Amino acid sequence: MQRIVIVEDDIYLREELIHTFQKAGYDAAGPASFENVEEKVTALCPDLAVLDVNLPGKSGYELCKSLKIKASFPILILTARDTLSDELTALGLGADDFLTKPCHPRRLIARAERLLQTYDKGLRAMLRVGQLSLDTDTYKLVCADRFLILVETEGKIMKLLIERYPDIVSKSDLFSAVWGTEEFVDENILQVNMSRLRKNLSETGMEVVIRNIRGKGYVLEVGGI
């Protein structure tokens, strides 16, 4: 069952939205308080987020922007006002669709379904950070107008770096993710593969760099974020 997260401060509207989606066969939920909304949303690993932009505290647009940087799910923006500039702001921030309240439940469902379908094409196998995306089935890495097909080992390294972005990933985490053991078979093998991966990235001219933090591990740095 596909999970939809509703971020809406008006309790009645929130319950109504949740109910609408549940009737349509989705697993819908929404946080009641708005401290650490971003963490709450990402922790649920939703297939779609429906976001009211008139939130208390941090603006809904800010939330949309920061979710989009890490998110691998589509975002549907809800707003009370119907101004062109609102719509342009929303789409500019990477929202995947835009609707004005109040709106007919069937319209909302139709829009949501379209977004879910579009993102399903890639079968949830797409990881994203900014404009960078990785297909974890084929290890095809796409950034802006370039792409690169990684071999399995390099792909697994990239996968972990993207999943943990923007945090540092320790060597032992990389060992367990790629070779399934923290007891490094050979300390060197990770560096060999890092070397190959970096060479591929730079030869493709991608604005993606893997930086080493001495004694700590590796971090991904993506251009244009």
Added chain:
Amino acid sequence: MQRIVIVEDDIYLREELIHTFQKAGYDAAGPASFENVEEKVTALCPDLAVLDVNLPGKSGYELCKSLKIKASFPILILTARDTLSDELTALGLGADDFLTKPCHPRRLIARAERLLQTYDKGLRAMLRVGQLSLDTDTYKLVCADRFLILVETEGKIMKLLIERYPDIVSKSDLFSAVWGTEEFVDENILQVNMSRLRKNLSETGMEVVIRNIRGKGYVLEVGGI
């Protein structure tokens, strides 16, 4: 430069739309007559089609539906009326977005850009027939909720079958597309690879069949079209 095709019968509105997109840096064009619109549109290989649904003759919805079956580009529907049922029909037929006329140029551009971006993620490497899609870089074939990563030879065969769908593809065409020569190295090699490809398709449980037409060639048959 990205190409946008406008399908609109009102000549003034058509010219205005074309001009709007050209100013925004796109290669915009639109057929003046509506005989064989479908062929005219597909022949241009656009990156996006903007479609007025109130067309003379064949309804715009019909056109949308038939384009979507073969199209590998997004479709933005324009309509004069703003009814929920119109919108639901449009989205149900596979349209990628929906706008009502008249609309502000910047809104139109913003929507168009969003669609182009979304489809660009796959870098024009996506071929589609109905719910079937093939990434021609990785030869990842996706259908409904299943996927399959093909090896190069089988991928090239699939690519040609999808491109030519729903036509029959002759053996000599397959030979030149896959091995670069009509003079078949060995008549058998095509059949061996067909066999492997079919085995993979059926083992994955995809509703995709390659049918042989004795003496003519092969055709793709996709379930759910």
Added chain:
DNA sequence: ATAAACCTTACAATTGCTGTAAGTGGTAGT
């Protein structure tokens, strides 16, 4: 019934991925 077209399985050569080895370069702390 027969021939042509089509299909399938098994095998071997090639290709390319992966880890090992060995040596170089750079950084931090004494």
Added chain:
DNA sequence: ACTACCACTTACAGCAATTGTAAGGTTTAT
């Protein structure tokens, strides 16, 4: 400045996956 440690790079060889060849079986049309 010296030293120990960490990080990087290149070359090589074993192994696995893919591809074409070979050979024999099955279906279809006349």
